[in-house]
Amino acid sequence: MSGLASAAGRFAEGQLGHAVPRPRASELASLADALNHMAGELHTRIGQLQAQRGEQSTIIQSMSDGMIAMDVDQRVLTVNRAAERLLALDDRAARGRLLQEILREPELNRFVAEAIDAQGTVRGELRLQFGGGKDVEVRGEPMLDEHRQRVGVLLLVNDVTQLRRLVRIRSDFAANVSHELRTPITNIKGYVETMLDVGWDDEEQTRDFLGVIVRAADRLEAIIEDLLSLAELEQTSGPDRVGWEDVPVGLIVRSVITGFEAAAAAKSITTRDEIDAGLAVRGSHQLLEQAVGNLLSNAINYSPEGTEIVIRANAIDETTLELSVADQGPGIAPQHLPRLFERFYRVDLARSRALGGTGLGLAIVKHIALVHGGRTEVTSELGAGSVFTLVLPRA
Numbered sequence: 252m253s254g255l256a257s258a259a260g261r262f263a264e265g266q267l268g269h270a271v272p273r274p275r276a277s278e279l280a281s282l283a284d285a286l287n288h289m290a291g292e293l294h295t296r297i298g299q300l301q302a303q304r305g306e307q308s309t310i311i312q313s314m315s316d317g318m319i320a321m322d323v324d325q326r327v328l329t330v331n332r333a334a335e336r337l338l339a340l341d342d343r344a345a346r347g348r349l350l351q352e353i354l355r356e357p358e359l360n361r362f363v364a365e366a367i368d369a370q371g372t373v374r375g376e377l378r379l380q381f382g383g384g385k386d387v388e389v390r391g392e393p394m395l396d397e398h399r400q401r402v403g404v405l406l407l408v409n410d411v412t413q414l415r416r417l418v419r420i421r422s423d424f425a426a427n428v429s430h431e432l433r434t435p436i437t438n439i440k441g442y443v444e445t446m447l448d449v450g451w452d453d454e455e456q457t458r459d460f461l462g463v464i465v466r467a468a469d470r471l472e473a474i475i476e477d478l479l480s481l482a483e484l485e486q487t488s489g490p491d492r493v494g495w496e497d498v499p500v501g502l503i504v505r506s507v508i509t510g511f512e513a514a515a516a517a518k519s520i521t522t523r524d525e526i527d528a529g530l531a532v533r534g535s536h537q538l539l540e541q542a543v544g545n546l547l548s549n550a551i552n553y554s555p556e557g558t559e560i561v562i563r564a565n566a567i568d569e570t571t572l573e574l575s576v577a578d579q580g581p582g583i584a585p586q587h588l589p590r591l592f593e594r595f596y597r598v599d600l601a602r603s604r605a606l607g608g609t610g611l612g613l614a615i616v617k618h619i620a621l622v623h624g625g626r627t628e629v630t631s632e633l634g635a636g637s638v639f640t641l642v643l644p645r646a
């Protein structure tokens with residue numbers, strides 16, 4: 252009997268591995284069998300529960316949304332890894348403490364208080380102070396026990412900073428496009444209406460008006476062409492495109508220089524190239540020409556008469572080359588440099604417009620570099636000229 256009692260005691264302590272020795276008396280023997288059977292069952296059940304808990308914890312930990320579970324007093328039960336990262340919390344340090352003690356985010360704390368009082372799910376969107384102002388979507392879900400009594404709240408936090416930023420960029424872009432298109436359209440409309448009012452008997456005046464209208468239409472065309480180029484470039488992904496070839500850099504540069512010969516000559520600007528032999532880029536001949544063409548066109552447009560422009564290309568190492576356009580123009584003040592490649596960014600709007608610029612040229616150059624797996628750089632000094640550089644992978 253004492254063997255049975257001590258085995259039962261061991262089972263009660265959770266040591267389920269040792270079977271009860273089977274006594275000879277048959278009643279006691281069946282009791283021992285029953286105990287052993289029970290121990291076996293318990294062993295299996297506990298194993299299952301542990302596996303299940305492990306599985307749940309893996310799922311919770313690998314969720315990309317931040318999750319904090321807390322009881323009705325806002326005492327933290329668990330914090331998953333995404334929430335640790337997003338809110339700079341530590342699961343172990345957080346457990347058992349009040350959320351407002353470990354997290355000083357007034358808006359989020361208010362939201363949690365609201366979620367605790369609410370009947371069902373509550374949703375919101377707010378900006379965190381931590382991490383330089385992240386935008387997050389938050390959701391509070393009531394946690395219920397098996398009697399459907401509320402035992403706490405599950406807080407889910409999703410970082411939407413990137414998404415919001417993209418939406419903002421897109422709507423800024425749409426606003427910019429509308430604004431850019433409005434000016435030439437207003438011009439065209441204005442001059443046509445004037446002509447309808449005053450008639451077209453005065454041939455010289457009519458000719459002037461038509462000239463303005465044609466220039467405005469040209470401008471519309473240029474903006475739309477550049478916008479289409481950008482849209483196409485955004486859909487181009489990676490260097491596996493059909494139609495890509497090894498393009499010799501010398502060929503690109505010389506064909507661009509020839510294309511702009513007349514424009515350069517009109518301002519007595521000389522263009523020169525210094526290109527290492529044998530350099531080539533794997534990519535689209537047409538796009539690379541467009542990029543170098545935009546840089547040369549800017550250099551000619553913004554430089555004073557009689558200056559020189561030098562296009563250089565040299566290998567940086569086995570895999571990378573540098574192609575730069577250096578001018579002796581007015582240069583660009585340092586505060587403009589970080590934003591120069593943004594769409595519609597101009598240092599001097601009136602000057603750019605007068606020169607027929609769309610404000611999209613450098614954005615196109617940057618995108619062309621990107622689709623070739625490269626990047627753009629600029630160095631400039633006021634009064635001393637600018638150097639625009641394409642850094643590209645070699646063929």
Ligand code: ADP
Pocket residue numbers: 549550553554578580581582583591596597598599603604607608609610611612613614637
């Ligand atoms: P834009 O059509 O106005 O030339 P870009 O995107 O090509 O548009 O260039 C953006 C702005 O950068 C220009 O408006 C101009 O202010 C400045 N910029 C570009 N290239 C040069 C250069 N070579 N020298 C001086 N300023 C330049």
